[in-house]
Every structure is written in C-alpha cells, then in structure tokens.
Amino acid sequence: MNKSVYIETLGCAKNRVDSEIMLGTLLDHQFQYAPNPEDAMVIIVNTCGFLTSAVNESIERILSLAEYKQTGACQKLIVAGCMSERFRDSLLKEMPEVDGLIGTSDYTQILSCVNHALEEGERRSYFEKHPSYSPKNQLSNRVLSTNKHYAYLKVAEGCSNMCSFCNIPKLRGYFQSRPIADIKREFQQLLSSGIKEINLISQDSSSYGWDLGKESLLLPLVRELLETGEQDFWLRTFYSYPNRYPLELFHLMKEDARLVPYVDMPFQHFADPVLKKMNRKITGAEIEKLVNYALKQKEDIAFRTTFIVGFPDETEEDFRQLLRFVEKGYFQHIGVFTYSHEDNIVSAKYGDTIPEALKQERRSILLEAQQKISFEKNRSQVGQIQKVLVEGVSNETDLLLQARNQFQGVDVDGVVLINEGEVSAGQFCDVEIVEAHPYDLVARIV
Numbered sequence: 103m104n105k106s107v108y109i110e111t112l113g114c115a116k117n118r119v120d121s122e123i124m125l126g127t128l129l130d131h132q133f134q135y136a137p138n139p140e141d142a143m144v145i146i147v148n149t150c151g152f153l154t155s156a157v158n159e160s161i162e163r164i165l166s167l168a169e170y171k172q173t174g175a176c177q178k179l180i181v182a183g184c185m186s187e188r189f190r191d192s193l194l195k196e197m198p199e200v201d202g203l204i205g206t207s208d209y210t211q212i213l214s215c216v217n218h219a220l221e222e223g224e225r226r227s228y229f230e231k232h233p234s235y236s237p238k239n240q241l242s243n244r245v246l247s248t249n250k251h252y253a254y255l256k257v258a259e260g261c262s263n264m265c266s267f268c269n270i271p272k273l274r275g276y277f278q279s280r281p282i283a284d285i286k287r288e289f290q291q292l293l294s295s296g297i298k299e300i301n302l303i304s305q306d307s308s309s310y311g312w313d314l315g316k317e318s319l320l321l322p323l324v325r326e327l328l329e330t331g332e333q334d335f336w337l338r339t340f341y342s343y344p345n346r347y348p349l350e351l352f353h354l355m356k357e358d359a360r361l362v363p364y365v366d367m368p369f370q371h372f373a374d375p376v377l378k379k380m381n382r383k384i385t386g387a388e389i390e391k392l393v394n395y396a397l398k399q400k401e402d403i404a405f406r407t408t409f410i411v412g413f414p415d416e417t418e419e420d421f422r423q424l425l426r427f428v429e430k431g432y433f434q435h436i437g438v439f440t441y442s443h444e445d446n447i448v449s450a451k452y453g454d455t456i457p458e459a460l461k462q463e464r465r466s467i468l469l470e471a472q473q474k475i476s477f478e479k480n481r482s483q484v485g486q487i488q489k490v491l492v493e494g495v496s497n498e499t500d501l502l503l504q505a506r507n508q509f510q511g512v513d514v515d516g517v518v519l520i521n522e523g524e525v526s527a528g529q530f531c532d533v534e535i536v537e538a539h540p541y542d543l544v545a546r547i548v
Contacts, residue, residue: 106134106175107216108142110167111247112160113150115254115303115340115513117183118247121148124182124204124212126243131213135245139167140174144216151185151273153442160185161197168199178202178219182209184273188446190229205229206274249493251298251528252512257285257323258304262313263343265370266381266448267410267441270305279311282323289327298491298528299336300327301512308342308367321348328358334530336491338511340366344392345384352399362508363400368408372427373420376413379452386423393432404434404509411468412441412461414452421464429471434479435515436472438465473540480516480538487534487548490518494527505533507543516541523547 107128111121124146129135136142145167149160160183170176182204186193193203201219203226204212211228218226246253260275261268292300302324304310311319320339327337337360339351344367355363371377372386396403409424428436440461443454490505496519497504503520510516518533523546525531537544 104134105132105144105220106136106142107144107146108136108139109146109148110139110163111148112163113148113152113156113184115301116256116259116305117148117150119244119254119256119303120183120206120209121146122244122247124148124209125245125247127210127213128216129245130243133216136175139176140170142170143175144178144180144220145170145176146180146182146212146216149181149183149185151183151188152269154444155442157185157188164197165199171199178216180204180212180215180219182206182212187229187273188269190227194225194227201225203227203229246295248512249527250296251491251493252301253292253297253299254301254303255285255289255292256280256304257302257307257310261305262309263306263383264381264448266379267370267413269444269447272446274305277306277309277313279313279319282319282326285323286326286330290330293330293332293335296528298334298530299338299512302337302339303341306341306343306346307339308344308347312346318346318348321350321354324351324354324361328354328360333360335360336508337361338364338366340511342367344369344389347392349395352396352403355403356400363403364406364509364511365396365403366406366511366514370408370410371413371416371420371424372409373416373423376416376420379415379449380410380413381448386427390427390432397432402509405432406435406437406511406515407433408437408439409468410439410441411464412456412458414441414449414455416441416456425468425471428468429475431475431478433472434476434509435511436468437514438468438472440465476516477538477540480540480543483535483543484538485535487532488518488545489530490520490533490545492520492525492527492529492531493517505531505545516543518543518545520545520547 109121111118150156178201180202181200186203187206202215207230208228215228258279260277261270262277355361488507490507492505496502505518532548533545534548535543535545
C-alpha cells in the first residue's frame with residue numbers, strides 16, 4: 103500500500119518546525135510526501151489556536167481539506183497544534199471529519215496516531231495531561247519546508263511570562279530550554295546541508311537557559327554557535343522578551359557580522375498603565391532606555407517590534423504616548439494588532455471596553471506613522487553597497503530577483519528586488535541599493 107501524507111501548517115514559525123519534525127518522522131517510516139492534498143492518503147493540519155480568528159481559520163481549513171475524503175485520496179484527517187490543544191476535550195466530538203488529535207507536546211506520537219487511524223479505524227487523541235516539553239521530543243530528522251537557504255531552529259518551548267492577553271502557557275506549557283549540545287548538533291546539520299541563514303526561535307528566546315540556572319544563556323548559546331568555524335552564514339534571533347535580553351548581544355553584533363544587527367522584540371505597548379495590566383514587567387522608560395542603549399552600541403541595528411492597541415481601558419493618552427514613542431523613529435519594522443477578547447485569558451476579566459472601530463483607527467494611525475519612518479530609513483540606504491541573501495525569482499514578477507539584507511527578517515519584513523544582474527538562489531552577493539520604497543528596496547548586483 104502506497105502511504106502518502108500531506109501536512110499543512112497554520113500560524114507561526116514554531117508550528118512550522120513541529121510540522122517538519124512530524125513529516126520527517128513519517129517519511130522515516132515508509133510514508134511518501136504528497137505535495138498536493140488531493141493526492142494524500144493522510145492529511146495533517148497543524149493548527150493555530152492563539153486567537154478566535156486563528157481558530158476560525160483553522161476550522162475552515164480543516165473542513166475544506168476534509169472534502170478530499172470524497173473528492174481525493176484522503177482516508178484519514180489528523181489535527182495537531184494549538185487549536186487541538188485548546189479544544190482537546192471537545193474537538194473530536196464537535197468535528198466528526200477529524201480522525202485523530204495530537205497535542206502540542208505530543209507531535210512525536212504522530213506515527214502512532216496515523217497508524218492507529220489507518221489500521222484500527224478508531225478516532226483517538228494523543229495528549230499529555232498538561233502541555234510540556236522534553237528534550238527527547240526535539241527530533242532532528244526534520245524535512246525542511248522552507249526554501250533551501252534558510253531554516254528555523256527552535257531553542258525552547260513554552261512560556262512562563264504570563265502576559266494577561268496571552269494563552270501560550272496553557273497551549274504550550276511553561277518555558278523549557280533545549281540543551282545547548284542538542285541545539286549545536288542541529289545547527290551543524292543545517293549548515294552542512296547548505297543553509298545560509300539560521301533563525302533562532304521560541305516563545306521567548308531571551309529567556310533561554312533561565313530554567314537551567316539563574317540567568318539567560320542566550321549569549322553563551324549564540325557565542326558557541328558562532329564558534330563553529332563556518333564563515334558564510336547569517337544568524338538571526340526572533341521573539342525576544344525585553345527585560346531579560348542579554349545586553350552583550352548588542353556588542354556581539356558589532357564584533358561578528360554573522361550575527362546580523364536585527365532585533366525582534368515585541369514591546370506590546372509603551373504606556374505604563376497598559377503595560378502593567380498586560381503584566382509585562384517593564385515600564386515605558388525601561389523600554390526606551392533599552393532601545394537607546396542598543397543603538398548607542400551599534401547605530402544601524404534594525405528593531406522589529408509589535409504593539410497591541412485597544413487593550414481594555416486603553417485611554418486616548420495611553421495611545422498618544424505609544425504614538426509619540428513610535429514617531430521617534432527607533433524602529434525599522436513594526437506590526438500592530440488590535441486587542442482580541444478571548445475567554446481563556448487573564449485580561450478577559452477587564453472586559454472588551456474599546457470599540458472595534460476605535461481599535462482599527464488606532465491601528466491605522468500607528469501603521470501610517472511607521473510607514474513614513476520606514477520609508478525614510480530605506481531612503482537612507484540608497485547608494486550603499488550591501489550583502490544580501492538571494493531567495494530566487496521575485497514573488498511579484500519573473501523579471502526580478504528577490505533577496506533580503508541583514509535588516510529584513512524572512513516572511514515578516516520587506517525584500518530587496520534585484521533588477522540588474524544574475525546570481526543563483528541561496529547565494530550571498532553584493533548589491534548597490536538604487537531605489538527605496540516604504541517596505542522594499544531595489545538594487546543591482548555589483
């Protein structure tokens with residue numbers, strides 16, 4: 103019997119890594135990968151359940167893929183990820199289309215889940231009593247779903263920050279670091295396979311090692327990864343929590359060009375009353391002090407951050423403080439989200455006091471302010487010679503190549519569009535920036 107599997111990933115990069123591990127596990131046991139869902143005997147949906155909007159998207163996609171039981175080759179449909187964890191007690195009952203459930207801590211059970219569904223025909227759930235993480239669960243037999251030149255490397259699982267608007271501890275468990283030796287081993291495997299950019303991810307990368315001792319071990323981890331002897335790669339960190347970020351990393355960015363001067367650090371707000379109700383354990387003054395310190399060490403550091411507007415009882419003055427902070431021009435990239443009132447988070451007790459129209463208005467104001475700043479920052483790069491990583495043909499037109507410079511994170515920021523010269527995908531090259539747009543740059547190969 104030709105056993106084939108298709109995996110679709112919804113949500114964040116952490117979910118993508120879990121999907122890659124599940125796919126690798128199945129391919130190691132005589133399954134074949136089906137690039138199209140209509141051709142797969144088994145379809146796996148790795149869901150997001152962080153917000154109601156994500157849950158609705160996951161449900162819609164599950165129902166859509168379930169149609170291949172009638173119109174395609176699908177025999178079994180498995181649901182994994184955060185929505186599965188969030189509704190572990192009701193999902194099988196509410197969705198008869200689903201043949202098996204996998205929790206966020208249990209993706210290494212995917213082979214048992216799939217085989218049981220195929221051989222026994224019995225619908226079954228695979229959940230630990232509470233979401234948790236164990237180093238043994240972080241397998242290295244991943245099948246990368248990204249382009250061949252970059253990859254994500256998960257350094258920890260879960261979160262212990264207990265932000266009032268977030269349900270990650272319930273969905274992913276409390277923060278647990280992965281052993282440095284295990285991370286180094288996978289890091290070397292990725293470099294040996296030709297990966298040029300490795301992105302360190304977790305729910306809170308700056309807390310790496312806190313559960314192993316009394317301080318962050320992110321700096322020692324990064325130093326050890328940079329000591330591999332390899333010279334031609336980029337290392338980038340994502341999802342850093344501000345009050346535990348090791349300041350020495352800013353110095354290291356200046357010393358070693360392989361650690362790109364790029365900081366992904368969600369601040370969520372700037373006004374102290376909102377930060378306090380969010381349980382963020384930091385003040386606006388401390389946030390600004392951190393940013394100024396970083397830029398003093400290396401003035402071209404690109405900060406990416408995210409903010410939430412419309413948090414319960416956010417006043418006009420709270421929002422204006424946030425806007426004034428953004429207008430100071432510290433950030434290269436920002437994401438702005440409107441507050442989502444969820445029934446399983448601590449902030450639900452505050453109600454949903456800000457009208458949706460006002461939330462959207464504040465979001466638009468913030469994004470418009472940042473767009474002008476981003477455009478000016480991009481214009482300042484015109485005429486510079488920069489090292490870029492070529493990704494291939496542009497998503498917009500076959501007439502252009504698409505690349506990224508050190509200030510652009512994969513999938514979340516703008517790109518460098520190359521309109522003159524040729525180079526293979528997955529290679530570094532030098533370009534001259536010849537034109538700027540609010541989010542993208544245009545360049546020629548030199």
